Structures are given as C-alpha cells and as structure tokens.
Amino acid sequence: MPDPASLPVQIIDITDPDDERVDDFRDLNSVDRRPDLPALPGGRPGKGLVIAEGVLVVQRMVASRFAPHAFLGVDRRLGELSETLVTTDDPAAVPFYRADADVMAQVVGFHLNRGVLGVARRPAGLDVSAALAGASVVAVLEGVNDHENIGSIFRNAAGLGVDAVLFGSGCADPLYRRCVRVSMGHALLVPLAKLPEWPGELELLAHHGFTTVSLTPDPAVPLLAEAVESVDKVAFLVGAEGPGLSAAAMRASHVRARIPMSRGTDSLNVATAAAIGFYELARSN
Amino acid sequence: MPDPASLPVQIIDITDPDDERVDDFRDLNSVDRRPDLPALPGGRPGKGLVIAEGVLVVQRMVASRFAPHAFLGVDRRLGELSETLVTTDDPAAVPFYRADADVMAQVVGFHLNRGVLGVARRPAGLDVSAALAGASVVAVLEGVNDHENIGSIFRNAAGLGVDAVLFGSGCADPLYRRCVRVSMGHALLVPLAKLPEWPGELELLAHHGFTTVSLTPDPAVPLLAEAVESVDKVAFLVGAEGPGLSAAAMRASHVRARIPMSRGTDSLNVATAAAIGFYELARSN
Numbered sequence: 399m400p401d402p403a404s405l406p407v408q409i410i411d412i413t414d415p416d417d418e419r420v421d422d423f424r425d426l427n428s429v430d431r432r433p434d435l436p437a438l439p440g441g442r443p444g445k446g447l448v449i450a451e452g453v454l455v456v457q458r459m460v461a462s463r464f465a466p467h468a469f470l471g472v473d474r475r476l477g478e479l480s481e482t483l484v485t486t487d488d489p490a491a492v493p494f495y496r497a498d499a500d501v502m503a504q505v506v507g508f509h510l511n512r513g514v515l516g517v518a519r520r521p522a523g524l525d526v527s528a529a530l531a532g533a534s535v536v537a538v539l540e541g542v543n544d545h546e547n548i549g550s551i552f553r554n555a556a557g558l559g560v561d562a563v564l565f566g567s568g569c570a571d572p573l574y575r576r577c578v579r580v581s582m583g584h585a586l587l588v589p590l591a592k593l594p595e596w597p598g599e600l601e602l603l604a605h606h607g608f609t610t611v612s613l614t615p616d617p618a619v620p621l622l623a624e625a626v627e628s629v630d631k632v633a634f635l636v637g638a639e640g641p642g643l644s645a646a647a648m649r650a651s652h653v654r655a656r657i658p659m660s661r662g663t664d665s666l667n668v669a670t671a672a673a674i675g676f677y678e679l680a681r682s683n
Numbered sequence: 684m685p686d687p688a689s690l691p692v693q694i695i696d697i698t699d700p701d702d703e704r705v706d707d708f709r710d711l712n713s714v715d716r717r718p719d720l721p722a723l724p725g726g727r728p729g730k731g732l733v734i735a736e737g738v739l740v741v742q743r744m745v746a747s748r749f750a751p752h753a754f755l756g757v758d759r760r761l762g763e764l765s766e767t768l769v770t771t772d773d774p775a776a777v778p779f780y781r782a783d784a785d786v787m788a789q790v791v792g793f794h795l796n797r798g799v800l801g802v803a804r805r806p807a808g809l810d811v812s813a814a815l816a817g818a819s820v821v822a823v824l825e826g827v828n829d830h831e832n833i834g835s836i837f838r839n840a841a842g843l844g845v846d847a848v849l850f851g852s853g854c855a856d857p858l859y860r861r862c863v864r865v866s867m868g869h870a871l872l873v874p875l876a877k878l879p880e881w882p883g884e885l886e887l888l889a890h891h892g893f894t895t896v897s898l899t900p901d902p903a904v905p906l907l908a909e910a911v912e913s914v915d916k917v918a919f920l921v922g923a924e925g926p927g928l929s930a931a932a933m934r935a936s937h938v939r940a941r942i943p944m945s946r947g948t949d950s951l952n953v954a955t956a957a958a959i960g961f962y963e964l965a966r967s968n
Contacts, residue, residue, distance in 0.1 A: 550952065550955070553949070553951070553952070554951060554952075554955060556945060557944050557945060557949065557950070557951050558942075558943070558944065558945065558951075559943070559944075559945045582949055621966070622966070623966050657843075657962065657965075658843070658844070658962075658965045658966060659842050659843065659844075660841060660842060660843065660844045664838070664841075664842065664867055665842070666838070666839060666842050666843075666958065667835065667838070667839075669955070670835070670839060670954070670955055670958045673951065673955045673958065673959060674958060674959060674962045677942065677943075677959045677962065677963075678962075678966075680942075680943045681906070681907075681908050681943060681963075
C-alpha cells in the first residue's frame with residue numbers, strides 16, 4: 399500500500415466538525431437537509447449530490463460517470479483507497495478530508511462504520527434513448543418506493559447482465575445513499591433513466607424493438623419461460639410488493655408473464671422477482 | 684369483525700409493565716435474556732421460545748406446528764385476530780394479554796409497530812428423514828449467519844415450492860423473531876432440520892435419492908440449467924455471501940453448478956441465488 403503522503407492527493411485534516419468545507423457530507427440522515435436530495439426546481443432545497451459510502455462503493459463511484467469532487471474519511475480508509483484516488487482525473491484537485499471517527503460522526507450525524515464517503519454532483523439524467531443504446535435486456539420499475547429494493551435490483555441487474563434500469567412513476571430516488579450502498583455501487587454504473595410520461599413512454603421501448611413483459615402473480619397468464627421464449631430484446635416491468643403493477647402499465651405492455659408460484663403464498667420480494675426475470679433471459683443466452 | 688368480548692378467548696388486561704405474566708415477551712432485543720433464545724444444555728439460559736410478530740405471522744404460527752401458549756397485543760390487533768384466535772386448540776386456555784402501546788413497549792423493550800406478538804415453545808426439532816419425507820426439492824444452508832437472509836430464503840422456498848430447509852454448520856438460528864418476521868411466517872411452516880454432522884450427513888440426502896448440487900460462482904463449473912436437467916430430487920447447497928460454500932461441502936456434493944453471472948460483478952445475495960436455484964427447478968416441473 400503506497401504511503402498516502404507521497405501521492406498527488408490533496409489531504410486536508412478536519413478537526414472542527416463545524417468546518418464548512420465538509421458541508422457536502424453533513425446530516426446525512428436528515429430528511430430535509432441531507433445533501434443527497436435531488437435539486438428540485440422550486441421544490442425542496444436539495445443540493446443534488448450523490449454520496450458513495452465505503453471503500454468498494456467509492457471505488458465504483460470513481461469508475462463511474464459520477465465524478466467525485468471530495469472525499470471524507472478516516473486515515474485507514476485513505477490508505478486503502480490511495481491507489482483508487484490517483485485514478486481520478488486530477489487527484490490534486492479533489493480533496494480528501496481526513497478526520498477521526500468522532501469528528502466524522504459529528505459531521506455525518508451518526509457513526510459511520512464504513513469510514514469513508516465520496517461525494518459527486520448529479521450529472522444530467524440520461525434520456526431513455528441513451529440508456530437503451532446497445533441494450534438487449536432492461537428492467538422497468540413502477541411504484542418501487544423502497545430504497546433497499548431498488549438497490550438490490552441494481553445489484554441483481556449488474557450480476558445477471560441487465561443493461562439498464564428505467565423508472566416509471568412512484569419510485570424512490572435511485573441515487574439516495576442507502577440505495578447506492580445496497581446496490582454495492584452498481585446504481586452508479588448501470589445506466590438508468592426516468593420515463594416521465596408513464597406509462598405512455600413504454601411505446602418508446604417498443605419503438606426500440608423491445609418486447610415489454612409485465613411480471614404479475616396472476617395465475618391466468620403464461621409462464622415467464624414461455625413468454626420470453628422467442629423474443630429478442632426484453633424490457634421487464636415490475637411493480638411494488640403488494641399493489642404490483644398498475645392496470646395501465648399492464649395494458650401498455652406487450653405480454654404478461656408469471657413466475658411459477660406455490661398456491662397460498664405471498665408474492666416474492668420485488669428484487670427477487672426481478673432477479674428471476676433477469677435469470678430467465680441470462681440462462682437462454 | 685366479531686366483538687372480541689363475545690369470543691371464547693381469555694382476555695387479560697395488563698397495565699403494569701412489570702407483570703410477570705408477560706415475561707415471555709420481555710426484552711426482545713436483549714442479546715442475553717431474550718426469551719426466544721434456544722435452550723442450550725449447560726449453555727446460555729435461553730427459554731427456548733419462538734416469537735411471532737404481527738397479525739400475518741401470528742396467523743401463520745396458529746396454523747403451524749408451533750402452538751402458541753400466549754399473545755400480547757393492543758386492542759386493535761385483538762380485533763383483527765379474533766377469528767384466528769378461536770381456531771387455536773383451546774382458545775379459552777390461551778391468554779391474550781391486552782395492553783396499550785406504551786405498556787407493550789416497556790415490556791418488549793422498544794416500540795413495536797406491528798402491535799401483536801404470539802409465543803410458543805419450540806417443539807423438538809424434526810430429524811432429517813422426517814423433513815425429507817415426500818420432499819423433492821430442498822435447500823441446504825452452510826454458514827448463513829444473517830437472520831434476514833435466512834428469513835428471505837424461507838419466504839422464497841415457500842413461494843417457489845421448496846419442501847424443506849436444512850441447516851449445516853455455522854448458520855444463525857432460523858427461529859429467531861427477526862428471521863420469522865422476514866420469512867413472513869414461513870420459517871414456522873416450511874419443514875426445517877439440522878444436519879449436526881456436517882458435511883458428512885449429506886450422504887443421508889443421497890441415500891434418500893437426492894442429487895446434491897452446490898451453487899458456486901466458479902466460472903469453470905456447468906450452468907445450473909444443465910446441472911439439474913435430468914435429475915429427479917434435488918438438494919441445493921448455498922453458502923454465505925463472501926466465503927461461499929466450504930471446500931468440504933463442495934467435495935461432499937454430487938455436482939457443482941453456477942448461475943450465469945456477468946464478469947467483474949459481485950456474487951448475488953445468498954437468498955437471491957437460492958431463489959434462482961428454486962426457480963430453475965420450478966420452471967421445468
């Protein structure tokens with residue numbers, strides 16, 4: 399492990415938790431003030447940042463289109479990240495704010511086990527056509543408002559070869575810190591885009607040659623394996639646990655399909671159902 | 684909804700949080716004293732109880748081989764459960780301790796959103812042969828020490844038609860409250876058994892006609908779909924995230940198989956990997 403002091407990284411020691419230079423990492427659990435709230439025009443005063451937490455996720459942020467403009471961490475994590483830090487575009491221009499665990503806890507608002515954070519500005523969102531370029535399997539979410547489920551979907555998408563994740567109406571923020579953490583950083587790497595006109599914009603997917611497949615527990619629809627047997631490019635629609643997909647979304651999709659489920663049990667967790675859909679495609683390619 | 688007062692249920696109002704009659708629900712988050720610790724011979728002073736939390740899970744406990752001997756809950760949940768309670772063997776003999784949310788929080792040790800608990804004694808564990816009777820797909824866990832993952836595996840097992848869950852070495856307690864809750868009560872319904880001689884007892888599975896299949900991310904082994912193509916009864920072995928299955932467990936199994944994964948990504952969550960294994964079997968039946 400190289401000595402951090404010998405690296406072209408700008409290390410700044412923070413001893414005062416009120417230091418304004420670390421404001422982008424302040425009060426991460428605050429509902430109203432956390433820095434990783436999206437910047438909404440005329441809405442909440444979000445700073446529009448993205449926070450990566452822990453060595454692995456910070457490494458993935460550095461590798462992603464989200465270019466970090468600062469880090470905050472304890473000395474040990476600086477050591478672990480030193481080789482990653484020099485791969486940023488201009489290491490000397492991106493400060494690493496070094497603090498002890500107590501000062502860091504006071505800034506962040508809680509004790510952070512993972513010991514290091516990176517912060518980036520949110521770039522402009524991809525438009526759907528950009529996210530679909532070269533894609534053959536995509537996931538489309540509707541009403542998934544649980545950050546852990548969205549994070550798991552990104553992790554499963556990355557693992558099982560899904561090319562993009564698209565967001566219909568009613569979903570939670572995929573770039574919130576907890577979502578990014580649960581995704582193991584894949585929320586920063588897998589292309590994502592919003593479909594503001596929902597479900598009308600599903601037509602755009604059809605236009606790009608995708609067969610849209612709605613996953614539903616309805617026992618009257620064909621099995622997933624049959625539904626995707628001879629399709630080329632597939633978009634899997636999944637809805638939140640409980641309500642599932644809206645009738646409008648199901649009507650707007652080409653096919654409905656189900657996972658073979660035992661009678662009398664609850665539907666699967668949405669991230670698990672999505673993973674099974676992704677697997678069904680991956681197994682036949 | 685029938686009036687609880689008209690039901691043959693023994694309702695006992697609890698106003699003193701120190702009332703000894705609710706000791707089986709006391710300090711649920713205590714590491715040492717929680718009542719749902721297994722009773723270990725000569726070991727920790729566990730009471731050997733199982734706790735069901737929330738209306739749905741309590742309903743499933745009543746339907747399971749875990750016969751509740753008491754309930755603690757707020758009046759509203761008593762109303763919601765009234766039809767379930769009269770289906771217990773002898774409703775008048777099983778007290779429902781009714782308390783307000785504050786008293787309940789003082790007993791339990793935290794504010795319990797779900798508002799109702801059931802408690803049962805742990806019956807003697809099933810032996811492996813009993814758990815395997817009539818089974819054609821079983822899951823076998825090694826080193827899975829995360830309660831949420833075990834709970835998810837039970838939920839996925841129930842949903843995807845898995846007949847039993849078996850526990851090799853190093854797993855967390857599948858009957859701990861959080862596991863039962865995440866499983867949506869299926870940890871009480873899906874047969875489970877321990878394999879104390881690990882991995883030697885995998886031979887017992889072979890003796891019962893099961894092909895033992897170790898899931899591994901190793902890219903050199905056959906794909907899951909090929910590995911299970913012509914097998915009759917299957918036991919899926921899964922290990923903890925990170926370490927995976929031990930070399931000894933893999934050697935003791937008949938086949939190794941992998942889920943097709945993208946290069947350079949992390950392995951899937953263990954419950955997700957298991958769900959994909961269960962699905963692969965369910966899709967071809």
